Structures are given as structure tokens and as C-alpha cells.
Amino acid sequence: MILKSGFFHAVPHPGNILICKHSEVALLDYGQVKELPNPLRLGYANLVLAIADNDQIRASEGLR
Numbered sequence: 001m002i003l004k005s006g007f008f009h010a011v012p013h014p015g016n017i018l019i020c021k022h023s024e025v026a027l028l029d030y031g032q033v034k035e036l037p038n039p040l041r042l043g044y045a046n047l048v049l050a051i052a053d054n055d056q057i058r059a060s061e062g063l064r
Contacts, residue, residue, distance in 0.1 A: 003045050006036045
């Protein structure tokens with residue numbers, strides 16, 4: 001969700017997620033839903049990939 005749309009839900013327990021018709025997902029409790037700007041989202045994606053690749057240098061760059 002963070003990487004695709006930039007949105008994330010800070011409290012994603014089952015009570016805050018509703019599955020609707022046609023498998024659509026609805027998030028409840030919007031006070032805990034935030035959007036990451038594209039540069040931060042890209043940095044996060046690079047960080048996740050660097051950790052998966054065990055690349056400490058890229059991981060530290062992703063944190064910046």
C-alpha cells in the first residue's frame with residue numbers, strides 16, 4: 001500500500017479494514033491514515049530493497 005499508492009494506515013488491525021463488494025478495500029479511522037510524498041516513498045522502497053539485498057551502504061543511503 002505504501003509503495004503503490006503512497007498511503008499507509010498507522011493502525012491496520014481488522015477493525016479498521018473493511019472488505020467491500022468486488023474485493024474493494026475500505027479503510028476506517030482516517031485519523032490514522034497518512035500519505036507519504038513521492039521522494040520519501042522512493043527512499044523507503046530503496047531502503048527495503050537494500051535490506052533485502054543485505055547492502056549496508058544502500059540501506060544507509062535509503063535512510064537519508
